Amino acid sequence: xxxxxxxxxxxxxxxxxxxxxxxxxxxxxxxxxxxxxxxxxxxxxxxxxxxxxxxxxxxxxxxxxxxxxxxxxxxxxxxxxxxxxxxxxxxxxxxxxxxxxxxxxxxxxxxxxxxxxxxxxxxxxxxxxxxxxxxxxxxxxxxxxxxxxxxxxxxxxxxxxxxxxxxxxxxxxxxxxxxxxxxxxxxxxxxxxxxxxxxxxxxxxxxxxxxxxxxxxxxxxxxxxxxxxxxxxxxxxxxxxxxxxxxxxxxxxxxxxxxxxxxxxxxxxxxxxxxxxxxxxxxxxxxxxxxxxxxxxxxxxxxxxxxxxxxxxxxxxxxxxxxxxxxxxxxxxxxxxxxxxxxxxxxxxxxxxxxxxxxxxxxxxxxxxxxxxxxxxxxxxxxxxxxxxxxxxxxxxxxxxxxxxx
Amino acid sequence: xxxxxxxxxxxxxxxxxxxxxxxxxxxxxxxxxxxxxxxxxxxxxxxxxxxxxxxxxxxxxxxxxxxxxxxxxxxxxxxxxxxxxxxxxxxxxxxxxxxxxxxxxxxxxxxxxxxxxxxxxxxxxxxxxxxxxxxxxxxxxxxxx
Numbered sequence: 073x074x075x076x077x078x079x080x081x082x083x084x085x086x087x088x089x090x091x092x093x094x095x096x097x098x099x100x101x102x103x104x105x106x107x108x109x110x111x112x113x114x115x116x117x118x119x120x121x122x123x124x125x126x127x128x129x130x131x132x133x134x135x136x137x138x139x140x141x142x143x144x145x146x147x148x149x150x151x152x153x154x155x156x157x158x159x160x161x162x163x164x165x166x167x168x169x170x171x172x173x174x175x176x177x178x179x180x181x182x183x184x185x186x187x188x189x190x191x192x193x194x195x196x197x198x199x200x201x202x203x204x205x206x207x208x209x210x211x212x213x214x215x216x217x218x219x220x221x222x223x224x225x226x227x228x229x230x231x232x233x234x235x236x237x238x239x240x241x242x243x244x245x246x247x248x249x250x251x252x253x254x255x256x257x258x259x260x261x262x263x264x265x266x267x268x269x270x271x272x273x274x275x276x277x278x279x280x281x282x283x284x285x286x287x288x289x290x291x292x293x294x295x296x297x298x299x300x301x302x303x304x305x306x307x308x309x310x311x312x313x314x315x316x317x318x319x320x321x322x323x324x325x326x327x328x329x330x331x332x333x334x335x336x337x338x339x340x341x342x343x344x345x346x347x348x349x350x351x352x353x354x355x356x357x358x359x360x361x362x363x364x365x366x367x368x369x370x371x372x373x374x375x376x377x378x379x380x381x382x383x384x385x386x387x388x389x390x391x392x393x394x395x396x397x398x399x400x401x402x403x404x405x406x407x408x409x410x411x412x413x414x415x416x417x418x419x420x421x422x423x424x425x426x427x428x429x430x431x432x433x434x435x436x437x438x439x440x441x442x443x444x445x446x447x448x449x450x451x452x453x454x455x456x457x458x459x460x461x462x463x464x465x466x467x468x469x470x471x472x473x474x475x476x477x478x
Numbered sequence: 479x480x481x482x483x484x485x486x487x488x489x490x491x492x493x494x495x496x497x498x499x500x501x502x503x504x505x506x507x508x509x510x511x512x513x514x515x516x517x518x519x520x521x522x523x524x525x526x527x528x529x530x531x532x533x534x535x536x537x538x539x540x541x542x543x544x545x546x547x548x549x550x551x552x553x554x555x556x557x558x559x560x561x562x563x564x565x566x567x568x569x570x571x572x573x574x575x576x577x578x579x580x581x582x583x584x585x586x587x588x589x590x591x592x593x594x595x596x597x598x599x600x601x602x603x604x605x606x607x608x609x610x611x612x613x614x615x616x617x618x619x620x621x622x623x
Contacts (some may be wrong), residue, residue: 384542398541
């Protein structure tokens with residue numbers, strides 16, 4: 073087993089060797105610019121890019137021509153949200169999203185708000201899911217875009233994309249989904265699900281960092297975007313800039329592999345996740361699952377270990393690479409806004425750990441991880457004043473604390 | 479973030495974990511922080527007739543730096559008089575543990591915990607002077623315990 077064991081697959085994934093092999097020639101002899109129309113180097117690069125376009129479309133549905141390559145999902149989200157808001161300004165200035173979205177969606181929306189748009193963030197339930205009735209109520213004549221993620225990056229909760237897409241279609245509103253975490257992990261089909269715009273990233277599907285794509289629907293309806301980068305008019309004018317050919321080849325290859333392995337990986341990762349969860353529950357009391365028990369990413373497990381602070385816990389299991397919703401892991405000292413949005417109190421948010429399981433995770437690694445977590449939590453609970461108080465039957469809510477200024 | 483060797487040492491081998499009888503008249507208990515803020519420290523001192531802190535215990539909910547800060551605090555207060563213990567400053571803890579700026583609040587909390595424990599002890603002593611029988615009962619009134 074590698075040390076530390078990588079269990080942070082929602083943060084990033086290792087590049088698959090097969091992807092690397094596919095990319096290498098495009099760093100070396102096949103270095104052409106795909107926009108060079110007059111010689112073999114350019115044709116070769118263009119052919120590779122076209123193949124990658126088809127591979128991406130093959131994974132998410134739609135036509136190869138509907139794929140716009142970007143530098144990653146953050147850029148794809150910015151292009152989708154700002155591009156639609158600017159292009160459809162005459163139709164309206166209202167956008168709908170949810171508080172559990174990634175910052176790469178929330179921050180572009182915040183900027184649009186500063187520029188005069190109106191944004192409605194739908195309430196989410198305790199699992200992080202929106203309610204369709206609330207969405208139906210929120211849509212107005214001047215609504216131009218609904219942006220809701222396929223799967224949450226922290227708690228793994230899935231949104232009912234097909235139902236959302238159907239509702240948006242009925243009401244004549246464009247539907248964008250940030251599918252960064254969902255692509256290659258759950259079945260996606262832009263046509264069957266009524267998705268008009270879909271963002272994805274290479275490095276979350278065992279492809280390279282620095283490359284991603286935005287699916288942009290070309291018919292029924294034809295989505296138009298105001299470009300966010302001006303220049304040579306690449307990517308049907310929606311994203312100027314010489315194409316990152318090796319990266320795009322890697323993204324295409326990664327999508328093809330993910331498509332081929334999606335069904336078997338879903339079964340394997342779900343089993344590993346449940347194995348980890350049941351071992352943790354067998355070894356510890358007072359632990360809480362964050363997110364939905366079943367409607368979640370196969371490889372995501374987010375758990376709050378009451379009375380043990382997340383960063384302190386991670387320090388005690390340095391053989392594992394995981395992440396925490398604890399404030400202490402970020403510079404802001406604020407605990408996870410996603411956990412806050414689903415009603416997890418700050419006290420429990422500080423005790424959360426996200427386990428991300430993926431393509432290269434083994435059963436032995438999961439067993440080892442569970443054993444390490446149980447031991448570390450037990451050790452820290454033995455030195456936790458809160459655990460002692462809880463065992464004495466003291467109600468934490470009744471205690472008058474003395475919070476310090478941070 | 480990389481931890482200093484001293485933080486790692488205190489985290490892996492914390493000194494003086496445990497509890498003292500919080501109702502005893504010679505024990506002072508300080509509990510500072512809040513679960514919502516991600517750190518709670520409980521520091522206890524036991525003072526002998528000469529006014530010297532002869533034992534100290536802690537329990538901490540928090541990150542590694544918070545655990546190390548409180549562990550170090552118990553080490554430092556032991557053997558000091560109440561007055562000497564009051565001289566301990568958070569900057570000393572920052573320096574000893576090489577805490578980065580984002581972890582300075584852990585040292586502040588540790589200083590607060592020392593002061594709260596000393597204040598609790600002093601309150602009990604004053605109560606004992608005023609009404610010797612009430613000395614022990616005062617321990618129940620310490621904040622957050």
